[in-house]
Amino acid sequence: MARITAGVGCSHVPALGVAVDFGKTGEDYWKPIFDGFEWTKAWEREARPDVVILVYNDHASAFDMKLIPTFAIGCGEAFAPADEGWGPRKVPTVEGHPDLAWHIAQSLILDEFDMTIINEMDVDHGLTVPLSMMFGQPEAWPCKVIPLAVNVVTYPPPSGNRCWALGEAIGRAVASFPEDLNVQIWGTGGMSHQLQGPRAGLINAAWDGRFLDGLVGDSDALRRIPHIEYLRETGSEGIEMVMWLIMRGALGKATRMLHRHYHVPASNTAVGHIVLEPT
Amino acid sequence: MSTEDPKREDIHDYLAELEDIPGTRVYTAKRARQGYQLNQFAMSLMKPENRERWKADERAYLDEWKLTDDQKQALLARDYNRLLDLGGNIYFLAKVFSTDGLSFVQAVSTMTGMSVADYQAMMVAGGRSADGVRSIRANALAAAAKETH
Numbered sequence: 526m527a528r529i530t531a532g533v534g535c536s537h538v539p540a541l542g543v544a545v546d547f548g549k550t551g552e553d554y555w556k557p558i559f560d561g562f563e564w565t566k567a568w569e570r571e572a573r574p575d576v577v578i579l580v581y582n583d584h585a586s587a588f589d590m591k592l593i594p595t596f597a598i599g600c601g602e603a604f605a606p607a608d609e610g611w612g613p614r615k616v617p618t619v620e621g622h623p624d625l626a627w628h629i630a631q632s633l634i635l636d637e638f639d640m641t642i643i644n645e646m647d648v649d650h651g652l653t654v655p656l657s658m659m660f661g662q663p664e665a666w667p668c669k670v671i672p673l674a675v676n677v678v679t680y681p682p683p684s685g686n687r688c689w690a691l692g693e694a695i696g697r698a699v700a701s702f703p704e705d706l707n708v709q710i711w712g713t714g715g716m717s718h719q720l721q722g723p724r725a726g727l728i729n730a731a732w733d734g735r736f737l738d739g740l741v742g743d744s745d746a747l748r749r750i751p752h753i754e755y756l757r758e759t760g761s762e763g764i765e766m767v768m769w770l771i772m773r774g775a776l777g778k779a780t781r782m783l784h785r786h787y788h789v790p791a792s793n794t795a796v797g798h799i800v801l802e803p804t
Numbered sequence: 805m806s807t808e809d810p811k812r813e814d815i816h817d818y819l820a821e822l823e824d825i826p827g828t829r830v831y832t833a834k835r836a837r838q839g840y841q842l843n844q845f846a847m848s849l850m851k852p853e854n855r856e857r858w859k860a861d862e863r864a865y866l867d868e869w870k871l872t873d874d875q876k877q878a879l880l881a882r883d884y885n886r887l888l889d890l891g892g893n894i895y896f897l898a899k900v901f902s903t904d905g906l907s908f909v910q911a912v913s914t915m916t917g918m919s920v921a922d923y924q925a926m927m928v929a930g931g932r933s934a935d936g937v938r939s940i941r942a943n944a945l946a947a948a949a950k951e952t953h
Contacts, residue, residue: 539908585895589847590840610850610902678895680822680832684813717931721894722885724827725912726923728931751813753821757938761828790927792909 527625527699527706531572532772532780532801533565534740535658537581537713539650540792542614545657558796561786562658565800568783569659569667574709576622576669578629578695578775579652580768581713582677584609586649593679594641596691598633599648599672600626607647616653616662622669625702629671632698638691648672655713658798677714677765681752688767689748692774699775712772714765716787717758718794727760728795733787736766737799743779762794776803826937829888839891842879845869846896849903858903884915 541558544550550559586607588594601621606613633640652672660667673695676682683691692710699708716733719725739747748770755764773780784800822830829835836843845866848854858865866876878886879900887897894912901911913923926932936943 585843585847585893585899586850590836590843590896608850610855610899678831678893679836680830681818719828719932720908720912721888722827722829722915723917724825724932724937725916726926726932727934727937728927729934730930732934752818756822756825756828756830758934761825761830789930792907793912793927795931 527576527702527704527708529696529699529708529710529775529803530574531709531783532776532803533655533659533709533711534715534737534769534772534797534799534801535655535711535713536715536791536794536796536798537651537654538791538794538796539584539609539654541796542616542650542654542657545662546614546616555791558788558791561788561796561798564784564786565659565798566661568800572709573707574668575706576625576671576708578671578673578699578708578710579655579713580673580675580711580771581648581651581655582765582768583674584649584651585678587643587646588674590679593676594674595676595683596638597641597643597674598626598630599643599646599674600630601644601646604646604648604652604670604672606653607649609649613647614650614653616657617665619648619652619656619666619670619672622671624704625669625699625706625708626671628702629695629698632701633691633694636694636697638694643672643674646672651713655711659711673771675768675771677767682764682767684752685750685767685770686748688770689745689774692771692776695771696775696777710772710775712769714768715759715763716766716795716797717760717763719760720762720793722761724760726793728789729759729763730787730789730795732758733795733797736769737785737787737797740769740773740799740801741780741782747773773801776801779804824940826940826943831893835888835891836893837891839875839893839896841870842875842887842890842892843896845871845879846892846899849899855903882914884911888915 780801
């Protein structure tokens with residue numbers, strides 16, 4: 526049977542991808558961030574996941590204002606890096622896992638989560654930056670990836686509670702897939718940041734720290750944080766953290782922390798990163 | 805952190821709260837509708853051939869879109885706060901400043917009234933504190949209380 530063996534929370538700041546692609550990760554500004562991922566890269570080499578379910582949001586790349594799916598799952602064979610206005614990142618094409626993806630999609634719909642199915646799309650920095658942070662610069666990504674895109678741009682995004690419940694349903698769906706697969710789930714985006722208006726540049730390290738604390742153990746208090754709290758406390762783009770709750774929900778009742786790292790700033794953003802195991 | 809039981813939110817209360825954050829334009833349905841053409845225009849700059857036409861003659865390229873005069877003026881002036889007020893969303897507007905060769909830090913700092921250098925220094929020092937910028941209503945109440953003393 527397939528099983529979810531670990532969860533990762535990780536920011537997906539586009540500038541991190543630029544730092545990797547242009548060999549800047551050793552510079553003073555970037556080094557403290559990339560040093561925090563060395564542990565995780567080594568751990569991933571040992572963990573060898575077959576598939577990563579990668580929860581992220583599209584940033585006006587694959588989806589424009591014509592179509593705004595709340596939850597969408599990538600069921601295609603492969604997803605190319607998107608051209609976000611300066612040419613696609615020179616990173617490997619993302620290989621999907623259509624068998625597991627369709628199994629999850631069908632299971633979720635029967636479980637009353639009305640998913641949008643994506644057969645063809647390009648994937649932007651929201652998806653490719655976390656892959657670079659965990660796997661570095663390989664010729665090909667070392668695992669299959671199932672993109673799970675969440676609308677966190679046009680309001681209202683899904684509630685934290687709904688995200689957590691979707692994670693629980695993903696956990697059930699993976700557990701009923703007959704093939705023996707080592708599956709990880711990653712929740713990406715955040716942590717505190719605001720990219721717009723006179724209040725831009727907001728960072729709330731204390732709040733981010735409490736959020737990271739709340740992902741560990743058997744509490745489910747985080748699922749009840751209302752949107753307005755993310756907005757007031759962590760900036761308008763801090764709302765991306767609801768996507769981490771899909772990851773947390775999928776890990777079941779309780780978690781154990783393997784690694785945690787936090788750094789301010791990367792560009793406009795607080796970079797947070799946590800590795801969890803279900804217990 | 806709030807720990808109330810999850811409840812079905814009233815959409816009117818929910819939307820009113822979103823307007824209560826200082827210096828912030830939450831991308832609600834109202835703004836998404838107002839800015840539909842503006843954001844789709846920005847999206848068109850994802851294509852290299854459109855970027856070339858835009859760079860060659862901005863005004864002529866804008867005139868192909870159903871934008872208001874205010875939106876066109878704000879685009880030509882790269883007035884990003886005004887563009888947010890007119891329904892623009894930052895991820896779409898990013899196509900405009902990327903075409904100009906600006907990074908997120910460079911473009912975002914223009915909305916804060918700070919120079920790029922000052923803004924970057926603030927970020928390196930830990931960013932902007934949430935203190936005093938959580939709620940327009942709370943700030944008004946605090947100011948009124950101060951006056952009565």
